[in-house]
Every structure is written in C-alpha cells, then in structure tokens.
Amino acid sequence: MITLKELSEKCGVSIATISNVINGKNNVSEATKKVVLEAVKETGYQPNYLASSLRSSKSRTIGIIIEDVTAFSSPALIEGIMHSLEKAGYRTFLENLRCYSKEIFDTGDKFYEIVEQAIRQMQAIKVDGMIFLAAHSREVNVFPENLDIPAVVAYAKSLNQNYPSVIMNDELASYEITKYMISKGGKKFGMISGMSDSVHTLRRKSGYKKALEEAGIEFTEENILSGKWDRKNGCEKAPDLIKKGVDSIVCGNDHIACGVCDYLRKNGMVPGKDIRISGFDGQEFADYVSPKLTTMKIPLWEIGNRAGELIVSMINGEEITETEITENCFFIEGGTI
Amino acid sequence: MITLKELSEKCGVSIATISNVINGKNNVSEATKKVVLEAVKETGYQPNYLASSLRSSKSRTIGIIIEDVTAFSSPALIEGIMHSLEKAGYRTFLENLRCYSKEIFDTGDKFYEIVEQAIRQMQAIKVDGMIFLAAHSREVNVFPENLDIPAVVAYAKSLNQNYPSVIMNDELASYEITKYMISKGGKKFGMISGMSDSVHTLRRKSGYKKALEEAGIEFTEENILSGKWDRKNGCEKAPDLIKKGVDSIVCGNDHIACGVCDYLRKNGMVPGKDIRISGFDGQEFADYVSPKLTTMKIPLWEIGNRAGELIVSMINGEEITETEITENCFFIEGGTI
DNA sequence: CTGAAAGCGCTTACAG
DNA sequence: CTGAAAGCGCTTACAG
8 A cells, every 4th residue: 555655755745735635625726636536546645544543633433342243133223324424424433242142131230331332442443423322222331431432322222311222113103003003993902011120111111001002991000011021931921911801902012913913813803803913013023924014114314314414413522412312213014003 | 532642641651562562462571451441441431432543453353244234135144244353353343335326236337336435434444344235145345456445345246256145055955846746745846936147046946856856746936936026926837837847846935835825815825834935045034924934044144243253353363274164054843835 | 563654545735 | 834742542573
C-alpha cells in the first residue's frame, strides 16, 4: 500500500496539502487539488486508517457489541444498523459475545464481566460510538456511567438514561392482534405467555387487557399462563385454557403458538377454526406450518436502523430527548385466527 | 483512557520497559515486571490499539467480508469463525456487503466492485488476514493475485489456488442420504435440484448417481429436474416425477422438499409413506413442518471454525497443502423417508 | 536489565 | 494557498 509520502513525491506537493485535499478542506487551489486527486485515483491510494484515526482521534467506526449473532433476531438487527451507518459513512466493528455457546443467558456477574471487557476493547480501538445489541429483550445496564463516547442499546431497555434504547412496541402489538381476534368473533380469551417477569410479557399483557376491556370482554389473571418461550410450553398449557372454554389464545411467541396448534391437531381440532391462535415474532417457520400462523412480526430491521441513526446523531452532538424509542410491529395474516 | 507515558510516570519506569512487560518479553527483571503489572491492573490500562498496530504493523485482527449477514447460513458460519479466532487471540472486523438488499446476487462487475472496495478497506485497517464469507456457494475469485496477507474463502469455492476454501462435502452428503432412502426401500428415484449450473447441484447429482449405481438402481438424466431453490419449484415439479412412477425424491434443499410435501398433501398422499422425500440444509423450519423433514444439515459452524483455524495457521506461516477443505454434513432424521 | 531515540503514517495549528 | 514541524501512542533496535 502506497503512503502519503510516496504520493507527495509523485505529485511534487507536500503531504500536508495532500492530506487537506483528501479530507476535503477548501484551502487548496483547484489546480493542485486536481493534480492530487488524479494521482490518488491512479495509484489507488487509501489513507492508513490506523494512522489517521490515531492522529485525529476520530475513527468513523462504530463498535457493535452483539450478545449472540445466532439469535434469530440478530441478523436483521445488524442489517438495519449497517444500513443507516453505511449511509452516514461509518464503519462497524463487531464483537460477538457468544453468550449462547458460553451459556451466559442472564445478567449476572459473568455477563457483566464479558460486556465490560468488550467495551474496553472497543475503547482501545477508539470507536466513535457503541451499540449494544441484545439477543433477547430485557432491562440491562451495560454501559458505565463515565463513558466518554455515545452509546445506544438496541432490542433491550437501557436502565441508564444516558444511553437511549430502541425497542419494539410490545403493548401496541399485543393490543392490535387481540383486537383483530375480537373482530373475528373471539369472545372468551386466554394467554400463554413466556416468562412472567419478562418485560415483553408484562407489556403485552397490558395491551391484551386494554383490547379486552375496550370490547367489554372479561379479563382475568387466571387465564394468563406463563412458562418457557418454547413449543412444549404451548402444547402443555393449551388444555388448561381450552377446559375453561376459551375460544381465542394469544401466545407469547411463534414457538408457543405452534405448540398450541400441535395440541389442537392431536385432539382433532383445527387451529383458526375451532380455536383462534395468535403468535408473536414473525419468524420464518411461522410461514411453513399449516395453517400459517397469524402473528406480529418484530420490526428488527427498523430497530437496528433506528439505533444506527441515533448513534450518528448523538456523535454529531444532537440533543436526544427520548430515552426510549419504540418501533411498531407488523401484522402478518396467516390462517390461525 | 490512560497512556503508556502516564503509566511510566506512575511506575518510575521507562515506557520502553513497560511496553516490554505488556508484550510478554522476557528481558525484564521480575521486580519491575511486578511493579508494572500491578500498576496496569490498578489503572485498568489498555494499550491503544491504533498506536500499537500502526507501529508494529500487526493488528491481531482478521477482516471478515460477509456477502450478506441475513443469509440463513451466515450467523452459524460467523459463530464458528469467531470461536476459533477468539481461541487464537484474534479480533474480528466485519464488513457486511449486504448483497441481498442491494440486489447484487451474482458475480458480475458490480459484485466485484464492492468486494474490491471492502478488501481495500480491510487493508487500510491493516488486518492480519481476511475471510470471505459467501452467502451461497459457488465459484468465486474475490481476492487479487498480489494480496500481501493471507486470505481464505468460506462457504464457496475459491478459483485462485493461493486462497484455500472451506466448503461442505456436497457429494458425500447426497450419496449418504440417497443410500439411506435405498435402505428404506426406495426403488425408483428422481431428483428436484436447484439451479442446474450450481456447484451444489453438480456435486450432489454425482453423489446421488453413485449411490444409485452401487445399488443397481437405474439412474436417468430425465428424472433430474432443476429450477429455483424455492418451495414453489418443488410443488410444481413433483407431479412430473410422480407420473413417472418414482417412489423417492431427492431434493436440492429444504424449501424444495417442503414444496413436494405440499403437492403430496394436496393430492391425498402422505410424505414418508407414499413417497420418500429428502431435504438439504437442515434449516430450522424443517423441524416445524409435519412430518419433520429428513434432511442433511450443512456443517456451517464447522466450516466457519475451520476457516478461522486455517487463516491463523496461514498467518503463522504454516504451509497449506489442501486448497479445498471439506466438512461433512449431518444426517437429520425426520419422517419423510 | 533499562531507557533514549527513531519512527509507523497520518493531521493540525502555524508561519510565510 | 503551501509546507515544515510537532505529535498522536505505541514498538523496536540499540547503546549502555
């Protein structure tokens, strides 16, 4: 790779002037600008990123700390982030914490230890900003109080108000799909959610409740069953609700909804005909089961994109007024409602 | 962030000596080593990556150029790469070409243009090596002849022998699953593959052919139908083979296999009972359809892991003898054979 | 075993 | 408008 010095010898212009041309300063005559630009083109000169970042202490790089790239949500989130960052002229430096294969699922000491290490690494690389990308939503407190660069939390809620979060609008999504089930004739409702202490579960419960109350349909805590976010949970809890005479089941995610469908089929019932079922997430497999799941798709790309825009505006010194930005889910029509 | 100079003042030791301690040189007395290490711990000193890389022209960073992070194969491949790289003490710098959203599917001029740009960027960052991560397999010629650092192609075949590739063993996988179908009673075979000019299609055809010939079962080109890698293709081509009296259909991927199942169900036949069907890929949704697909899972993690090991050994100057390394697929038992 | 000095390739006041 | 010089924070021969 050719350096500034070599380019300078080739052009017969000082390295300072060439640097000014390359960085778009307008204190250079058109004539020399032209000479330099041509030489750059001819030689394919690329400024040494290490040297320019070291000197200017601006790297035009954003560090993305990813909890786990294999989470179903991660690729679309990354794609969204990179879309806005590329548009704004930023590179990305990814660090994959690999929480799943390391079996660090929760926010204990071990978790904060590896996060802290990742943050220090990013600081050593002198990134201009950081995005923490959660593998699943919850409340986290990942960035230290005294961070000297802007940071954003995507797909989870940041407990520290200095670092805004971009998350989905759980409550609205749950409200909308419940309302849709009501419009399709649902009269008696139950919910099989994921873990009861999850932010999702709480917010979705509140949207569900709101929809029922607006329609004058009875809401009862007894009809809300929680458990794991998996297919087995759906299959196991379904009979409890069906015994209670429920005609519509709102599920915490697509896996749970599939489990409910499994139970129905096994017992001679047809999802979407005998019992209305809604999923949540909008994962690929929801489109492959039959009937297809009616579900709410999480706006992963949009959340990522927004997080990218946010970090750029923070770097540019813009005031951030909202500390919690939400993106709306998309309704996906299947055949289970 | 604290610098070497500040640390040097704190310890009363020159920066050169501190640098030697940090870099594990054994030309420092135990006593000063101890003093320095304690100060490092106390202050949380992190060497400036930019400065040390610039000076030493070693970054301990591998650049990964990803065609598209949203390809179903990418996350597991990335995970595998990072597993081996982390073990060897390398960071990663990811560049996502976003070929899908930019609608650059093929290896035309536009493709090579963005790849070249990504490579130049990686060089500007002074990565120690590069991995090109394909979104789908084919033959590519992504790295220039005169690259000054090692490079590896993962999930696609490199045409340039200087840069080894790590790919799956298509032929063996196809051979194995065809053999399994034969062992389950298959007598008359057909294949619905993806695009006929794909490396996968050609290699899998050859494995399929070998299995049939070994078992004394007729192989005929007429029973090999190719088309798009999607569900629709499977559904449309299925009747042609069934009309010919085929009892076993080898499919090019899980999507196609699902399409064949769709057709069977629509016509009152049961996959795995009336007709044997095999998928390929081992995607998540293959586990959600009923019956579950019997398929060959691509060793994505293993390919990535291997590519990571490979680049590390190349950086360490080890001789690479194989230019095409293959990883074997995993048999996944479902209910369609 | 230790440290002064050069230098990696840039950017940035500053003098002319 | 142009260029000489300092310096970003390290590493690396080299002298002692």
